[in-house]
Amino acid sequence: MADTKEIVPAGTVSHHEIAPEAEKPQLSHEEELRGRDFTISEINLPKGYFRSASFLGSMFAIGLSFGCGVGGFALAAPILGFIDADIGPDPNLTWVAISYLLTNSVGLTLVGRLSDLFGRRWFFIGGNILATLGCIVSATAPNIPALIAGETLIGLGAASQLSYASVIGEIVPTEYRFLAQGYAFLWGIPFSGFAPVIGYSFVFQSSVGWRGVFYVLIALNVVSTLCWVLFYRPPTFNMKHGKGRKTQFVKDFDYIGTFVGVLGLILLLMGLSWGGSLHPWKSAHVISTIVVGFVLMVAFVLYETFGNLKEPLIPMRLFRNTGWVITILLWALGASVYYAMAILWPSMVATLYSSGHSSMWAGWTSCLSNCGILFGEYCGAWGKKKTNYQIMVVFFIGSALLASMATCNPDTPVRAMVLVFIAAAFIGYNEILNSTVATIVIDDQREIGTATGVAGSARSFISTICSTVYTVVLTNRLAETRPAKVPSALLAAGLPSTSIVAFFAAITAGTPAAWAAVPGLTPAIQAAGVRAYQDASSSAYSTVFLTTIAFSGIGVICSFFAPNVDHLLTKDVAVTLHERGTEMIVKDRATGGEEKV
Numbered sequence: 001m002a003d004t005k006e007i008v009p010a011g012t013v014s015h016h017e018i019a020p021e022a023e024k025p026q027l028s029h030e031e032e033l034r035g036r037d038f039t040i041s042e043i044n045l046p047k048g049y050f051r052s053a054s055f056l057g058s059m060f061a062i063g064l065s066f067g068c069g070v071g072g073f074a075l076a077a078p079i080l081g082f083i084d085a086d087i088g089p090d091p092n093l094t095w096v097a098i099s100y101l102l103t104n105s106v107g108l109t110l111v112g113r114l115s116d117l118f119g120r121r122w123f124f125i126g127g128n129i130l131a132t133l134g135c136i137v138s139a140t141a142p143n144i145p146a147l148i149a150g151e152t153l154i155g156l157g158a159a160s161q162l163s164y165a166s167v168i169g170e171i172v173p174t175e176y177r178f179l180a181q182g183y184a185f186l187w188g189i190p191f192s193g194f195a196p197v198i199g200y201s202f203v204f205q206s207s208v209g210w211r212g213v214f215y216v217l218i219a220l221n222v223v224s225t226l227c228w229v230l231f232y233r234p235p236t237f238n239m240k241h242g243k244g245r246k247t248q249f250v251k252d253f254d255y256i257g258t259f260v261g262v263l264g265l266i267l268l269l270m271g272l273s274w275g276g277s278l279h280p281w282k283s284a285h286v287i288s289t290i291v292v293g294f295v296l297m298v299a300f301v302l303y304e305t306f307g308n309l310k311e312p313l314i315p316m317r318l319f320r321n322t323g324w325v326i327t328i329l330l331w332a333l334g335a336s337v338y339y340a341m342a343i344l345w346p347s348m349v350a351t352l353y354s355s356g357h358s359s360m361w362a363g364w365t366s367c368l369s370n371c372g373i374l375f376g377e378y379c380g381a382w383g384k385k386k387t388n389y390q391i392m393v394v395f396f397i398g399s400a401l402l403a404s405m406a407t408c409n410p411d412t413p414v415r416a417m418v419l420v421f422i423a424a425a426f427i428g429y430n431e432i433l434n435s436t437v438a439t440i441v442i443d444d445q446r447e448i449g450t451a452t453g454v455a456g457s458a459r460s461f462i463s464t465i466c467s468t469v470y471t472v473v474l475t476n477r478l479a480e481t482r483p484a485k486v487p488s489a490l491l492a493a494g495l496p497s498t499s500i501v502a503f504f505a506a507i508t509a510g511t512p513a514a515w516a517a518v519p520g521l522t523p524a525i526q527a528a529g530v531r532a533y534q535d536a537s538s539s540a541y542s543t544v545f546l547t548t549i550a551f552s553g554i555g556v557i558c559s560f561f562a563p564n565v566d567h568l569l570t571k572d573v574a575v576t577l578h579e580r581g582t583e584m585i586v587k588d589r590a591t592g593g594e595e596k597v
């Protein structure tokens with residue numbers, strides 16, 4: 001074996017003799033941090049590379065784990081009320097969503113940066129293991145605190161599962177990244193698009209109940225974990241940086257900035273999520289967390305910019321790329337428009353349009369916004385040329401259609417369904433274009449994980465702000481419109497004034513027993529009250545849809561500055577995979593032997 005000549009540290013299955021040490025180009029400090037450049041043209045790829053087990057198995061792992069990362073919360077979110085009724089009630093139910101949001105948002109940046117430096121393989125394997133454990137905890141949860149713990153683990157795991165863009169962007173040629181992203185989004189159809197139907201089906205049409213959601217996720221997470229282990233072998237740390245340097249990288253890592261940045265982002269998101277739900281907006285809990293979080297985030301940016309760090313958590317040079325910054329803003333603002341639909345549409349269906357229909361009908365109808373997003377993402381995957389012009393068009397049309405939802409009322413269910421699906425489709429089109437451009441427009445593909453991780457965290461942060469605004473506007477408007485319209489309609493229909501409070505309790509519960517407990521209620525009075533309640537709610541929803549214009553307007557302006565990446569759509573592959581046992585093998589010239597790194 002001493003005479004064997006082996007592989008370039010490009011992580012490919014192609015075989016080249018490694019140049020003598022004296023012939024290796026000297027790398028600058030920044031290049032050393034980013035690691036070796038593994039870019040290879042498609043024409044130089046090994047024959048059958050895209051049909052190899054490594055590539056196909058990795059693509060399967062990417063898609064399945066992405067679906068599990070989305071479904072880890074999306075499948076449970078529509079049925080949280082039923083879960084609370086089973087193992088609650090608990091006033092901390094909101095933390096089920098908050099815990100997933102916080103851990104996922106913070107984890108995206110950490111996974112992106114650390115996997116850029118140390119190699120991605122074990123971060124993705126570990127993330128899927130965490131998600132599996134989280135699903136086990138959730139499936140066996142005896143109470144809401146246990147479910148919160150499970151969703152915390154699921155959110156941590158989802159930080160790697162939802163970092164699909166950095167992996168898929170590396171292993172396919174740049175010009176095919178739009179299609180590859182579209183492939184990943186196809187996996188979101190059952191986990192996001194039809195999440196309400198699947199959740200309702202387990203509750204109403206199965207013996208296992210809501211726990212069945214997590215049973216399915218356990219099995220799928222196990223399969224995806226095995227696929228990562230068996231097939232995904234990108235360049236290792238030693239391939240990126242050379243043998244014996246890991247200790248130095250660990251020593252030089254930006255621990256102070258990471259602590260300050262993570263804590264600041266957690267506090268900011270926590271304060272925004274608390275406001276109006278767990279605590280009043282004027283409470284010390286909300287104000288103090290938001291203020292302290294904001295101060296820490298400012299301190300983090302200053303520290304990263306002027307701290308002269310060897311290995312910063314977020315290289316500030318990323319933000320000197322105007323095209324990348326604009327793309328992130330468009331991605332986040334488009335997502336914020338989507339969140340308006342995610343928050344409002346299921347509520348609108350339940351309040352305005354579900355009367356006389358079954359629970360499963362409400363579940364199917366609630367799928368329209370998510371399905372529209374996924375449909376648009378798939379359509380956008382095919383339009384890789386002149387994406388800057390496409391973004392201008394689709395963002396404007398999607399925003400206009402969403403704002404036009406303000407014209408809908410209890411008598412226009414078909415109009416509402418059509419508008420919400422088409423508006424979501426255009427926003428989904430915007431989503432895939434910007435999420436893919438964000439991986440292409442960066443200056444150095446060796447930082448694709450960092451760039452997409454920061455982008456994902458920024459998307460979550462901006463979307464949380466916008467969602468908070470929508471929720472506050474809706475809550476405040478409902479507090480005005482319902483008391484203004486419903487009591488007067490009930491009194492005019494003949495309901496005693498002493499029964500008005502009971503009527504509101506009954507319409508919230510929606511059960512026959514609750515309606516029977518309202519003194520003096522007749523079918524005619526009930527119909528009049530329900531109609532007034534729907535009209536009052538419709539007015540509030542209309543206001544929120546009009547509020548989206550403020551955010552979508554900013555997005556429309558930004559869309560005029562969207563970068564054109566046509567010249568970057570090459571057939572180059574940023575990183576290739578290797579088979580087990582073909583990691584970089586270098587000849588130990590001192591001993592005449594070989595050393596496997």
